[in-house]
Amino acid sequence: MKVLSVVVPMYNTELYIERCLDSLLYHASVVDDIEIIVVSDGSTDSSLEVANRYKKKYPGSIVVVDKENGGHGSAVNAGVKIAKGRYVRVVDSDDWVDIDNFEEYVKKLKTEKADIVVTDVRRQQLYDESELNFRFKETSVKPIPIEKVADKIMEDDFFFEFSMHSMTVKTEKLREVWDKGLLEKTFYVDQQFVAKVFMCAKNFVEYRMNVYMYFIGRPEQSMGDGFFKHIEDHERVLRWLLKTTEDEQLPEYYKTIVARQVILMLRTHYLAYVEQPKLSKVKKNELIRFDAFLKKEYPGYYKKAGVSSKMKQVINPVYKTKAAKAIHYLRKGKE
Amino acid sequence: MKKGFVICWYYPPGNSSEGLVTFKLLSNSKYSYDVWTRENQQQSVWDRKSDEDKLTASNINVIKDDCDGMKQWVRDGLRYFEEHKDEYDFIMSRSMPVESHELAMKIKEKYPNIKWIASFGDPIIDTPYIDEITMGGQSNPFKFKEYLKREELSALRAARVLVSPSRSARKLLWRHEKKDGNKTAKYFEKVNFTTVSKADVLIYNNEYQLAHAFSRKALARFKDKSVVLEHSYDTKMYPNENKVTKNEKISFIYVGHLDDTRNARSLLKAINRLQKKDKELEKRVRFDFYGHLSDSDKIYIVNHGLMNVVKVHDDVKYLKSLEIIKNADWAILIDANFTSLVDDCIYLPAKLIDYIGARTRVFSISHVKGAGSDIIRKVGGGKVVTHSPDDIYLYLSKIIYQKFEPKPYDEKRANYYSSKTIAKRLDEIEDKLLGED
Numbered sequence: 001m002k003v004l005s006v007v008v009p010m011y012n013t014e015l016y017i018e019r020c021l022d023s024l025l026y027h028a029s030v031v032d033d034i035e036i037i038v039v040s041d042g043s044t045d046s047s048l049e050v051a052n053r054y055k056k057k058y059p060g061s062i063v064v065v066d067k068e069n070g071g072h073g074s075a076v077n078a079g080v081k082i083a084k085g086r087y088v089r090v091v092d093s094d095d096w097v098d099i100d101n102f103e104e105y106v107k108k109l110k111t112e113k114a115d116i117v118v119t120d121v122r123r124q125q126l127y128d129e130s131e132l133n134f135r136f137k138e139t140s141v142k143p144i145p146i147e148k149v150a151d152k153i154m155e156d157d158f159f160f161e162f163s164m165h166s167m168t169v170k171t172e173k174l175r176e177v178w179d180k181g182l183l184e185k186t187f188y189v190d191q192q193f194v195a196k197v198f199m200c201a202k203n204f205v206e207y208r209m210n211v212y213m214y215f216i217g218r219p220e221q222s223m224g225d226g227f228f229k230h231i232e233d234h235e236r237v238l239r240w241l242l243k244t245t246e247d248e249q250l251p252e253y254y255k256t257i258v259a260r261q262v263i264l265m266l267r268t269h270y271l272a273y274v275e276q277p278k279l280s281k282v283k284k285n286e287l288i289r290f291d292a293f294l295k296k297e298y299p300g301y302y303k304k305a306g307v308s309s310k311m312k313q314v315i316n317p318v319y320k321t322k323a324a325k326a327i328h329y330l331r332k333g334k335e
Numbered sequence: 336m337k338k339g340f341v342i343c344w345y346y347p348p349g350n351s352s353e354g355l356v357t358f359k360l361l362s363n364s365k366y367s368y369d370v371w372t373r374e375n376q377q378q379s380v381w382d383r384k385s386d387e388d389k390l391t392a393s394n395i396n397v398i399k400d401d402c403d404g405m406k407q408w409v410r411d412g413l414r415y416f417e418e419h420k421d422e423y424d425f426i427m428s429r430s431m432p433v434e435s436h437e438l439a440m441k442i443k444e445k446y447p448n449i450k451w452i453a454s455f456g457d458p459i460i461d462t463p464y465i466d467e468i469t470m471g472g473q474s475n476p477f478k479f480k481e482y483l484k485r486e487e488l489s490a491l492r493a494a495r496v497l498v499s500p501s502r503s504a505r506k507l508l509w510r511h512e513k514k515d516g517n518k519t520a521k522y523f524e525k526v527n528f529t530t531v532s533k534a535d536v537l538i539y540n541n542e543y544q545l546a547h548a549f550s551r552k553a554l555a556r557f558k559d560k561s562v563v564l565e566h567s568y569d570t571k572m573y574p575n576e577n578k579v580t581k582n583e584k585i586s587f588i589y590v591g592h593l594d595d596t597r598n599a600r601s602l603l604k605a606i607n608r609l610q611k612k613d614k615e616l617e618k619r620v621r622f623d624f625y626g627h628l629s630d631s632d633k634i635y636i637v638n639h640g641l642m643n644v645v646k647v648h649d650d651v652k653y654l655k656s657l658e659i660i661k662n663a664d665w666a667i668l669i670d671a672n673f674t675s676l677v678d679d680c681i682y683l684p685a686k687l688i689d690y691i692g693a694r695t696r697v698f699s700i701s702h703v704k705g706a707g708s709d710i711i712r713k714v715g716g717g718k719v720v721t722h723s724p725d726d727i728y729l730y731l732s733k734i735i736y737q738k739f740e741p742k743p744y745d746e747k748r749a750n751y752y753s754s755k756t757i758a759k760r761l762d763e764i765e766d767k768l769l770g771e772d
Contacts, residue, residue, distance in 0.1 A: 015703045019720075023729055026737075099729060100612065124723040126674045213725055217674050 126217025568692025680705025
């Protein structure tokens, strides 16, 4: 049995996919332990061709799926569905893994028992050539029950330590809650992925090592300048998370975690509108509608949305004030 | 034989990139040329060392103006042309600097029937290079001030004439001289518009640059008379001997000018990471930089103890540089990182074509998409990585520890960049312009 399945959702990343695969296949000693599932989400460039070239060279370690375009979530769904590894994780095709630690990480997974394995993420910001490292502050060699540390997870309003890019999860556990999987034709489903992982797991362990290289600098990507283009998707994911919090059968600690995700996403959501140099009437009304929905359906979150955050490493501190001001401005005269 | 009057401030023996590109192109053309350039080409910190009289060609006559700055050079050039106008069938202006086009403009104004080919080395307006400097790299006014102070001092110290292939220095020197940046900008706009509208043929060195040049609506209507003519390499200039392989260490070389904007920092960071992990790195690999490196990069090398792996050398003459390129395992290409301003790299570095001419493997640090990156992917022989130090680290590791080999050179595609082929295309442009069959 393979130790790890790496799902690589791919859409028109012909200029990046080689880097991703080269890093995953760098250590010959663990190549046979991993299964790389490259899911071409209806790519129209030569990325599928590149993936097939690698598959030819590593037939025992690479599976290539070619499907119709359905968005990032649908590609992850297709990969998770066929994953045969004991653990599964997602590595986007424009990102890559840290070759200094990947071998040790896979070797450790062989004897691992925890439901979730958390590893560090190193964010590569091409526009200023800087790097940021994300890591959870608690660590233990034994699996930590999530229930016991739920109040510390994302307590600094900081969700990069528990992101799609930092989490490796037991495949069979994930499948228990996978159901329809992630939302299709929707960006920002990584938050949905995180929620699902916490839904299925009871404990986690943290390896103090960087595994994931998160690349910011591709012109087409949804982070950065492209964020606002897909703001409707952001709202869809937010609504999905909000709905999840209503499920009375889910344990309290899980709700605590999802609630933090919701609050963080709400702030980002309002902020995305505020940061636009020019906001069209349509977009403004869109935000007003969402704000009214939140007030009516989730009054608790409505109040919390304006609370300042501590996303000091990711977002300039001045932004938190801006987000709070924006929400205040939006609601002025309504309360 | 038809003869052209070529206006070119940079020309061998002064070894600026633009001058060398011009020489390789014209010396392989079937036409005859008089090149209007200047005497006493200064050796500033940005100039590469001269190859004295080695770069000559039978179809090129060089006229060196003993001028005191570019204004006089333009004036003298107009006077010279007036006296010899009957000898020429067309004129060709080559930037940088912009003053080449200014002289051509004046000639065209006086002699409207003369055919004019305008060749753009780099964009004159809307250039990311200037935007990056103006914004200090990160739109940070404090950083910009600091940069300005540092650069201005070093530029003024080094430059003896108000010309330099470094756009940053040009910009700063103009500021110093005129105390009015807008004046310069307006002058650039005017020269650019007149050149684009009045010249008969416009030459750009790559498709990205061409698209960039016509991104303004006011200029788009002139696009039809533009053509892409890439840089070229001349096989005759490389040493005849076969590649000298030592097999001891993997050798990476960089030949040419680097500064604060186009810098080696991300590469140095990657080398630093390699050295931290591998204490015996110096036994496996060596990086040689020939030419100007920014002070901050030099300090980085010292502060991080990279001196045994990274060597910084004085500039070398052009022909010597080709020998170094030919004998290296990998030749490094570094484009400026303009990710915060533009998606694609619009610059085609002439050294890339020299690397291709030597059939040396190219390790290119650039925008994923751009003139140079596209060529490397098409021609083979190299690997393109982004400016991310960890991206660079991954592929340096593959090269050093796993003997990574890029896709081999596609000979047919590589040959396309030989100066014979490119010059033939220039001849065709000139044939058409002059109504020759």
